[in-house]
Amino acid sequence: MSEQKAGTEIPVGPQHPSLKEPANFTLNVDGEVITGAEMKLSYNHRGIEQAVLGNSYIENIYLLERICGICSHAHTSAFTQGVEELLDLDVPPRARYIRTLIGELERIHSHMLWLGVAGHEIGFDTLWQYAWRDREIVMDLLEEITGNRVHYSINTIGGVREDLTDDQRETILAGMDDLQERIDFYQETVPNEQTVRMRCENVGVVPKDLAREYCAVGAVGRASGVPTDVRKDAPYAAYDDVDFDVITDDRGDLLARTVVRIGEIAQAIRIIRQVAERIPEGDLKASAKPPQALLAQVPEDDAVSRYEAPRGELIHYIRSDGTDTPARVHIRVPTLANWPTVVESLKGSYIADTPIVVAGIDPCISCTSRIGVETDGSHGGENAFDLDELREYGIDWYDERGNVERPSTAGEGRTATDGTEGERP
Amino acid sequence: MSIPGKLIPEALKTLGKDRATVSYPKNKRTMPDRFRGAVEFEPEPCTGCGMCERHCAADAITVETDADGNVTWSYDVAKCMFCGQCEESCPTDAIVMGQKFELADSEKPSFEESYTFDR
Amino acid sequence: MSLELDLATGLLYLLVFPGFAFLFAYGLTAEFLDRKLYARLQNRVGPPPLQPLADFLKLLSKESVVPDNATARIYNAAPLTGLAGVFTAMLYIPVWTEQAAFAFEGDLVVVLFLLSLPSFSLFFGGWYSGNVFSRIGTTRTITQLFGYEIPFFLAAFAPAVAAGSLSTSEITAFIGANPWYVLVLLPAFAIALLSLQAKLERIPFDIPEAETELATGTLVEYSGRKLALFRLTKDVELVVGAALLSALFLGGPYPAGSIEGFAGVAAGVVVFLVKTLAVIALLTVLKAVVARLRIEQMVSVFYRVLVPVALSQIAVVLLVGLYTEGLIP
Numbered sequence A: 001m002s003e004q005k006a007g008t009e010i011p012v013g014p015q016h017p018s019l020k021e022p023a024n025f026t027l028n029v030d031g032e033v034i035t036g037a038e039m040k041l042s043y044n045h046r047g048i049e050q051a052v053l054g055n056s057y058i059e060n061i062y063l064l065e066r067i068c069g070i071c072s073h074a075h076t077s078a079f080t081q082g083v084e085e086l087l088d089l090d091v092p093p094r095a096r097y098i099r100t101l102i103g104e105l106e107r108i109h110s111h112m113l114w115l116g117v118a119g120h121e122i123g124f125d126t127l128w129q130y131a132w133r134d135r136e137i138v139m140d141l142l143e144e145i146t147g148n149r150v151h152y153s154i155n156t157i158g159g160v161r162e163d164l165t166d167d168q169r170e171t172i173l174a175g176m177d178d179l180q181e182r183i184d185f186y187q188e189t190v191p192n193e194q195t196v197r198m199r200c201e202n203v204g205v206v207p208k209d210l211a212r213e214y215c216a217v218g219a220v221g222r223a224s225g226v227p228t229d230v231r232k233d234a235p236y237a238a239y240d241d242v243d244f245d246v247i248t249d250d251r252g253d254l255l256a257r258t259v260v261r262i263g264e265i266a267q268a269i270r271i272i273r274q275v276a277e278r279i280p281e282g283d284l285k286a287s288a289k290p291p292q293a294l295l296a297q298v299p300e301d302d303a304v305s306r307y308e309a310p311r312g313e314l315i316h317y318i319r320s321d322g323t324d325t326p327a328r329v330h331i332r333v334p335t336l337a338n339w340p341t342v343v344e345s346l347k348g349s350y351i352a353d354t355p356i357v358v359a360g361i362d363p364c365i366s367c368t369s370r371i372g373v374e375t376d377g378s379h380g381g382e383n384a385f386d387l388d389e390l391r392e393y394g395i396d397w398y399d400e401r402g403n404v405e406r407p408s409t410a411g412e413g414r415t416a417t418d419g420t421e422g423e424r425p
Numbered sequence B: 001m002s003i004p005g006k007l008i009p010e011a012l013k014t015l016g017k018d019r020a021t022v023s024y025p026k027n028k029r030t031m032p033d034r035f036r037g038a039v040e041f042e043p044e045p046c047t048g049c050g051m052c053e054r055h056c057a058a059d060a061i062t063v064e065t066d067a068d069g070n071v072t073w074s075y076d077v078a079k080c081m082f083c084g085q086c087e088e089s090c091p092t093d094a095i096v097m098g099q100k101f102e103l104a105d106s107e108k109p110s111f112e113e114s115y116t117f118d119r
Numbered sequence C: 001m002s003l004e005l006d007l008a009t010g011l012l013y014l015l016v017f018p019g020f021a022f023l024f025a026y027g028l029t030a031e032f033l034d035r036k037l038y039a040r041l042q043n044r045v046g047p048p049p050l051q052p053l054a055d056f057l058k059l060l061s062k063e064s065v066v067p068d069n070a071t072a073r074i075y076n077a078a079p080l081t082g083l084a085g086v087f088t089a090m091l092y093i094p095v096w097t098e099q100a101a102f103a104f105e106g107d108l109v110v111v112l113f114l115l116s117l118p119s120f121s122l123f124f125g126g127w128y129s130g131n132v133f134s135r136i137g138t139t140r141t142i143t144q145l146f147g148y149e150i151p152f153f154l155a156a157f158a159p160a161v162a163a164g165s166l167s168t169s170e171i172t173a174f175i176g177a178n179p180w181y182v183l184v185l186l187p188a189f190a191i192a193l194l195s196l197q198a199k200l201e202r203i204p205f206d207i208p209e210a211e212t213e214l215a216t217g218t219l220v221e222y223s224g225r226k227l228a229l230f231r232l233t234k235d236v237e238l239v240v241g242a243a244l245l246s247a248l249f250l251g252g253p254y255p256a257g258s259i260e261g262f263a264g265v266a267a268g269v270v271v272f273l274v275k276t277l278a279v280i281a282l283l284t285v286l287k288a289v290v291a292r293l294r295i296e297q298m299v300s301v302f303y304r305v306l307v308p309v310a311l312s313q314i315a316v317v318l319l320v321g322l323y324t325e326g327l328i329p
Helices: A048-053 A056-064 A072-087 A093-121 A125-146 A166-192 A192-199 A208-213 A216-224 A253-277 A291-295 A334-345 A350-360 A389-405 B008-015 B049-056 B086-088 C002-015 C022-039 C051-061 C072-090 C107-127 C132-163 C168-177 C186-199 C217-221 C225-248 C262-288 C293-325
Strands: A009-014 A026-030 A033-040 A300-309 A313-322 A326-332 B039-041 B059-067 B072-077 B095-097 B112-118
Touching: A009 C132, A026 A350, A033 A334, A033 A350, A048 A056, A048 A326, A056 A072, A056 A291, A056 A326, A072 A093, A072 A300, A072 A313, A072 C262, A093 A166, A093 A350, A125 A166, A125 B008, A125 C072, A125 C132, A166 A192, A166 A253, A166 C107, A192 A253, A192 A350, A192 C132, A208 A334, A216 A313, A216 A334, A253 A350, A291 B049, A291 B086, A291 C217, A300 C051, A326 A334, A334 A350, B008 C022, B008 C262, B039 B072, B039 C293, B049 B059, B049 B086, B086 B095, B095 C168, C002 C022, C002 C072, C002 C293, C022 C051, C022 C225, C022 C262, C051 C225, C072 C107, C072 C225, C107 C132, C107 C168, C107 C186, C107 C217, C107 C225, C132 C168, C132 C186, C132 C217, C132 C225, C186 C262, C186 C293
Parallel strands: none
Antiparallel strands: A009 A026, A026 A033, A300 A313, A313 A326, B039 B095, B059 B072, B072 B112
C-alpha cells in the first residue's frame, strides 16, 4: 500500500460496482475521511465525433442517438436543430410539440432511473426497485409512440417521423395520472425518510458560487441555486408555448438534488399534459422533399445548438462544408460540465459517500468520453500532449512494457495476483 | 430527527400486489403497432434505387446491380440497429419494419438475407 | 443414564438436532424466506426455494483462490472459526423445551461470546487477505462491532436481570412463567433486533460489506468453498440470533414447552419455528424500508440512542422486579 501522501490511497474504478461505467477516482483517505481526490476519465472513448464525419446528416442522427441510451432524444434533437438552423428550415408546430412530448417523457424516465440508482448507491434497494418499476409506465408510453423503448428515432431533419394519434393522447393522459400518484408518493416519502436524510443532507455540497465558477449545469446547478435551464433561457421546440416552473433549491447538497429532480418529474408531467391536450394540427415535416434532396442543400456554415437534456445543458456544434457530410461536429455533454464539482465535493466527505456523490450529478460517463487528456504531469511536466508527443509517449510506453518479463501461464497452482501487479515499472 | 421507515406502509401494501416482473417466454406481450423489429423486404415494388443502402447508418443493407440489370438486395440483421430510416427513405414501400424481435441465433449465415431479382 | 446413552444423545444434539444438520437446513431455509420476503416487499419474484442450497453447492464446486498478498494460514482458518462459533452457540439456546441441549449457569455469556466469533473471523479473514477494500471493510467490521456489542449485551442482560440468572434456559423458563415480561422487555427486544441486524451486517447496517462502496468489503477476496462457508455462517447466525432473541424475549417454546411427551416436542419445535421466523421477518422488513447508514452514524445511533435506552430498560426491569417482590409499593 502506498503511503507517500498522508493516509491510504484507495483506487475507485475503472471497474467498481458503484460505477456503472468506467471512470477512475484515486482517493486519498485518512481513516474514513477523503483528503484528496483525483479523477481520470475517457476509458470509453468511442470516436463518435470522428465517425460522424464519414456519414451523411441523415445517418448521423442515428449515430448520435447512440451516444447515450438514456438521453438519446436529447442528442438527436440537438443535432437536428443544428442542421435545421444550417438549412434555415422552419419546423411545423405539431412536430415541435411532439419533440417536446418525447423530450419530457425522456426526462421523466431519466430522473426515475437516477432516483433508483441513487437509492441503490445509498443501500436503499427497495426505493431502487420501486422507482424502476414505475419508470416502466413512461417506457411503455415511449415504445407505443415511437416504436422503441430506448432509441426513439423519432426526429428527422425538419420535423418528426411519427404522428401522435388521438388514442395515444388518451393513453398518455391516463399514464400521467398513474405516474402523478407515484410522484406524489416519492415527493412525500423520499426526502422525508430519516435514513435518506442522514445519507444525503449536507453531503456533496456544491455552494452557489462554486456552481457558478465551475459552470455546473442541469439539476446540479439548479440544486445549488443557479436557475439555468435552456428550456427557459433559450426556448426551443414548443417550450415557449407551455407553462412550467424551473425547480431550484439553495442547499446544494444531494437532498436538494433529489428534491429538484423529483420536482422536475412533476413539472414534466405538467408539460406532457399540456402538450397532449393542446397539440396543434398540422404537418410533421418542414418540407415534403425526400431527405436526400434536403442534404444536397446544406450550405457551408456552422451552427451551435443547445438543448436541456435531463442531465443539463447539451451543446452540439456543427460545421458544414457544403457536402452531405458535416466537416466537424463537437458535442459537449452536460456530465463534462459537472465533473469538476464532484472532485471538489468529494474532498472532506467520507469514503462511504463516494458512490452517492459521484452518482449525484447523474453522470453519463461514456457520453463524456470525447478525448483523453493526461493531466497528472507524469510525462515531463506538460499538461497536455500534442499529437507527436502522444505518439512518442505511446511508443515509449509499449517499449517499456515489452521489456517486462511475462509470467508463464503454463502449469503450477494459479493464484489470484499471479503476475498482474508489482513487476510493472 | 424522525423515526425511519416512511416506506413501511407502501412496502406492506406491495406484498399484496401482483409481481411486476413478467415470466418472459411464457407470457409474451404484443408489441405496439409502431414497434421496429427486423426489416421485411418485398422484392416486387423495389426499383433498386439504393436509397436504403445510402441512408443506412449501420451498413446493414447493400444493393448491387450487375451488368444484366439484376438487382441483389441483401440485409444483415446482425448489423441492423432498427432505426427505420430505410423504411422512411424507400420511395416504393418495398421495405417495412416488421414485428419480429427474437432474433438471436448461433449461426452467422442465418442473420443474412438476400434477394436477387431482375429490373 | 449410562455413559453410552449420554454420549449418543450428546452426539445427536451436536450433529442432528439442534446441531449441524438442523441448522444447515434451517439456515438455508431462513435465507430463502428472507430473500423471498425481501423480493415480495420490492414487488419482485424472488428465488425458488432451493436457490440458497444451489448457491451453496455451486460455490463449493468453485476454485477457492488464496491471494499472493494474503497470510494463507489465517485466511484459510477464518471461515471455519466463525461457523464453529455459531454452531456451538445453538447448543446453549433452548429449542423445543425450556431446557437447552447443554446448559450451565452463565451460558448466556458464552452464547454472546460465540455469536461475536463470526465478526472476528470476518476481521481476521479480511485483514489478512491483503486487499485495500477488505482492509477498509475490516476496520468497519470492528468499529461496528464496538458499536453494537454493548447495546446487544445490555439488551440481553435485561431479561437476565429479570430472571436473576445468566443461564439462557432459566431465562426462557422465567419468561415462560411470567409472560407479561414480554411487554416490559419490549424496548430491549427492539434494541436486540437492531443489534442483531448490525451483527448480521444487513441493511441499514451492511456498512462493512457495502456492495456499492466496498464491493462486499471483507469478503472481497474470498471465493469458492471459503466464501460458501462465510455465507453459511451468515445464514446460521441469522437463525441462531433469531433463536436467542426468541428465547430471551419471547419465552422460547412457551406455551408449548410444558406439554409432555412427543407431542410436546413437536409443538415446541413448531412454536420455535414460528417465533424465529417472526423475528427474521421483522429483520427483513427493516432491511427493506431504510437506506444504509454511514459507519459513524451507526456508531452514534447505537451509543447515543440505544445504550441509554438499554440502561434505562435494566433500571425498569429492576424496579418491576422490586415491585413484584413487594419491596416497593
